[in-house]
Amino acid sequence: xxxSRGFWADWTFGKVAALSAFLVVAILVALAVVLYGESKxxxxxxxxxxxxxxxxxxxxxxxxxxxxxxxxxxxxxxxSILIAVPVAIGIAIFLTEIAPHPLRTPxxxxxxxxxxxxxxxxxxxxxxxxxxxxxxxxQPVIHATLGKLPLIGHWFQGYTPGIGLLTASIVLSxxxxxxxxxxxxDSFKMVPDVLKESAYALGATKxxxxxxxxxxxxxxxxxxxxxxxxxRALGETMAVTFVMGNQPVIPHSLLEPxxxxxxxxxxxFTEADTDLYLSSLFYLAFILFVMSFxxxxxxxxxxxxxxxx
Amino acid sequence: MDAVRRRKFINGFILVLSTLAALFGLxxxxxxxxxxxxxxLGSLSLEVFIGNPPAPGxxxxxxxxxxxxxxxxxLIATLIGIPVGILAGTYLSEYGGNSRVANFIRDLSDVVMSxxxxxVGTFIYAIMVKPAGHFMGIAGSVSLAIMMIPIILxxxxxxxxxxxPELREAAYALGATKxxxxxxxxYRAAITGIVTGVILSVARIGGExxxxxxxxxxNNFFTLNIFQPMASLTVTMYDYAMSPYKYxxxxxxxxxxxxxxGVLGANIIGRVIAHYKFKK
Numbered sequence: 001x002x003x004s005r006g007f008w009a010d011w012t013f014g015k016v017a018a019l020s021a022f023l024v025v026a027i028l029v030a031l032a033v034v035l036y037g038e039s040k041x042x043x044x045x046x047x048x049x050x051x052x053x054x055x056x057x058x059x060x061x062x063x064x065x066x067x068x069x070x071x072x073x074x075x076x077x078x079x080s081i082l083i084a085v086p087v088a089i090g091i092a093i094f095l096t097e098i099a100p101h102p103l104r105t106p107x108x109x110x111x112x113x114x115x116x117x118x119x120x121x122x123x124x125x126x127x128x129x130x131x132x133x134x135x136x137x138x139q140p141v142i143h144a145t146l147g148k149l150p151l152i153g154h155w156f157q158g159y160t161p162g163i164g165l166l167t168a169s170i171v172l173s174x175x176x177x178x179x180x181x182x183x184x185x186d187s188f189k190m191v192p193d194v195l196k197e198s199a200y201a202l203g204a205t206k207x208x209x210x211x212x213x214x215x216x217x218x219x220x221x222x223x224x225x226x227x228x229x230x231x232r233a234l235g236e237t238m239a240v241t242f243v244m245g246n247q248p249v250i251p252h253s254l255l256e257p258x259x260x261x262x263x264x265x266x267x268x269f270t271e272a273d274t275d276l277y278l279s280s281l282f283y284l285a286f287i288l289f290v291m292s293f294x295x296x297x298x299x300x301x302x303x304x305x306x307x308x309x
Numbered sequence: 310m311d312a313v314r315r316r317k318f319i320n321g322f323i324l325v326l327s328t329l330a331a332l333f334g335l336x337x338x339x340x341x342x343x344x345x346x347x348x349x350l351g352s353l354s355l356e357v358f359i360g361n362p363p364a365p366g367x368x369x370x371x372x373x374x375x376x377x378x379x380x381x382x383x384l385i386a387t388l389i390g391i392p393v394g395i396l397a398g399t400y401l402s403e404y405g406g407n408s409r410v411a412n413f414i415r416d417l418s419d420v421v422m423s424x425x426x427x428x429v430g431t432f433i434y435a436i437m438v439k440p441a442g443h444f445m446g447i448a449g450s451v452s453l454a455i456m457m458i459p460i461i462l463x464x465x466x467x468x469x470x471x472x473x474p475e476l477r478e479a480a481y482a483l484g485a486t487k488x489x490x491x492x493x494x495x496y497r498a499a500i501t502g503i504v505t506g507v508i509l510s511v512a513r514i515g516g517e518x519x520x521x522x523x524x525x526x527x528n529n530f531f532t533l534n535i536f537q538p539m540a541s542l543t544v545t546m547y548d549y550a551m552s553p554y555k556y557x558x559x560x561x562x563x564x565x566x567x568x569x570x571g572v573l574g575a576n577i578i579g580r581v582i583a584h585y586k587f588k589k
Contacts, residue, residue, distance in 0.1 A: 006486050006488075006489070007486070009486070009488050010486040010487055010488040010489075013487075013488040013491070013492075014400075014404060014487065014488070016396055017396045017397070017399050017400035017403075017404060018400050018404065019396075020392075020393045020394075020396035020397035020400060021396075021397040021400040021401055021405070021411075021414050021462075022414070023393060023397065023458075024397055024414060024417060024418045024421055024458060024459060024462065025414060025417050027421055027455055027458075028417055028420060028421050028424075030432075030436075031424065031428070031429075031432050034432055034435050034436055035428070035431070035432060035435070037435075038431075038435050086330070087330045087333055087334060088330075089327075089330075090326060090327035090329070090330025090331065090333075091327070091330050091331045091334050093323075093327040093330075094327040094328055094330060094331040095331070098324055098327060098328060099331070107331060107335070109580075110335055110338055111331075111334050111335070111338070113338060113573065113576075114334070114337065114338050114341075116512060116572060116573055116576040117341060117342075117516075117569060117572075117573070118515075118516025118517070118518070118543070118568055118569060118572055119516070119517075119518070119519075120516065120518045120543050120546055120547060120565075120568075121341065121345065121516075121565055121568075121569055122341070123547075123550075124546070124550050124561065124562075124565060125340075125341050125344055125345070127550065128344075128348075128550075129340075129344050174337045174341075177334055177337075178334075181334065205316055205317060205319075205320035206320055206323075206324060207316075207319055207320040207323045207324070208316065208320070210323075228423070231423050232423070234425065235423075235424070235425020235426065235427065235428065236425075237425070237426065237427040237518070237519035238518045238519055238543075238547070241547075242550070242551075262425065262427050262519070265427050265431065266427065266519065266522055269431065269434070269522065269523050270522070270523060270526070281431070282431060282435070285427070285428050285431040288425055288427075288428055289424065289425070289428045292423060292424065292425055292428075293420060293424075296419070296420055296423045297420070300416065300419060300420075301416070
């Protein structure tokens with residue numbers, strides 16, 4: 001019967017579509033379960049707190065502690081955010097308020113192109129061009145300025161072979177710049193023109209309008225955008241693998257080589273020869289998964305949710 | 310200095326600062342693209358595209374294995390990602406609407422989208438490579454597909470919801486089933502948007518390296534067998550760039566420029582379509 005054929009096509013399509021949608025949920029659940037299962041051996045051997053705080057990462061001795069990698073991930077993420085956020089907000093101000101109209105689209109597109117360049121290109125460029133530049137030109141400048149500061153000066157005093165924690169953080173900050181800039185710009189654009197015009201009518205300068213009208217109005221969106229960029233920086237692999245140095249230690253100075261969770265995974269995963277070694281690497285992956293999950297959840301559900309309403 | 314002049318001064322100062330910020334951002338773009346062109350164009354030749362993989366220390370050879378491998382891996386990822394992503398997006402827009410379940414899936418899909426790509430790689434290693442006992446090309450495709458599905462889901466959902474409900478109602482009034490309405494009316498109205506989403510998602514995953522490191526791995530020989538380890542431009546680039554041989558490093562730059570132009574090209578095509586479609 002023609003009618004029943006139409007019915008079955010309709011029924012099947014609905015079920016298949018529903019199945020595909022629930023597949024997304026299944027993927028997320030499977031990810032968490034599988035990563036936990038694979039790291040069970042390391043969790044049982046080293047515990048949770050001991051693994052996070054232990055500084056020893058010594059594969060030949062079968063001793064694995066996650067502190068150096070976790071430290072590298074957190075520190076490089078924080079530094080990259082500290083560099084990227086002010087620049088990104090500057091770019092957003094430039095694109096929404098200052099740039100002459102014919103320039104806005106091309107400059108905006110150019111900044112977004114930075115986001116389209118594959119991350120491994122950042123890594124190669126970082127290794128062959130930025131690292132030598134860092135070693136020969138930026139290092140003396142950093143020693144002479146930041147290294148002289150009280151309290152935090154010793155963070156900037158060591159010597160770098162070019163690759164190191166700070167180099168990786170700077171490359172990372174260039175990578176997340178376009179995301180933060182794009183989200184800030186979009187939040188700024190959502191401010192109703194009437195509000196801005198009222199402020200201009202009262203004699204406010206462009207900066208007064210930004211500071212007292214646009215930024216307070218767009219605050220939640222910008223913070224949400226920063227948190228999403230933070231999530232991106234946490235999980236970025238290739239850009240930092242080339243320039244971090246892969247030394248499983250907590251460095252004394254930001255200029256020295258270090259490691260991070262993604263760098264350790266990229267370098268050692270295929271070389272893990274014992275079950276405990278592999279399980280410890282899965283443990284690191286699981287920790288990274290939980291960290292990025294928390295960051296995204298906070299950014300999405302606390303800040304960006306309120307913007308949508 | 311009186312108050313007005315001070316405010317004007319601060320205003321000018323900030324304006325200069327933010328212009329400098331924009332120049333700073335552009336500087337990196339030009340520096341990175343500039344080195345890429347400088348190092349990459351010089352190493353491009355016909356040999357690079359058709360030559361077999363070089364032996365260590367050898368000065369001839371090309372990237373045929375990696376170019377074909379990359380294309381195959383991304384193609385299969387797309388073949389998995391498109392139907393699942395579009396169907397899931399259709400479910401959310403046409404069946405789920407604004408229900409709690411649909412919104413919950415939308416949120417979870419956003420979370421999947423931001424799972425670090427290397428973590429997806431370890432996940433696929435655990436469920437595909439470990440049981441099989443060896444690396445394989447198809448495992449790389451699956452991990453790229455996992456990254457692709459939430460992106461396509463999101464754009465499909467957004468695009469379908471932009472289709473005016475009156476179109477659907479008109480079709481229902483003619484007695485069409487839901488499937489017919491979706492297939493012949495909704496999809497037809499939203500096709501450009503969906504295609505744009507697919508192209509942009511290919512551009513997004515095409516340059517990914519981390520999910521391939523532990524899944525498709527690398528292969529120094531030409532192969533079309535997706536159940537064997539398979540070379541990709543990205544992983545080959547990683548290995549060659551880290552190698553001590555000058556010629557291999559040169560090939561890494563050639564791979565870099567091929568990959569970047571492929572990815573940027575797809576990205577720009579997607580944007581141009583979106584621009585002309587949504588300008589009206």
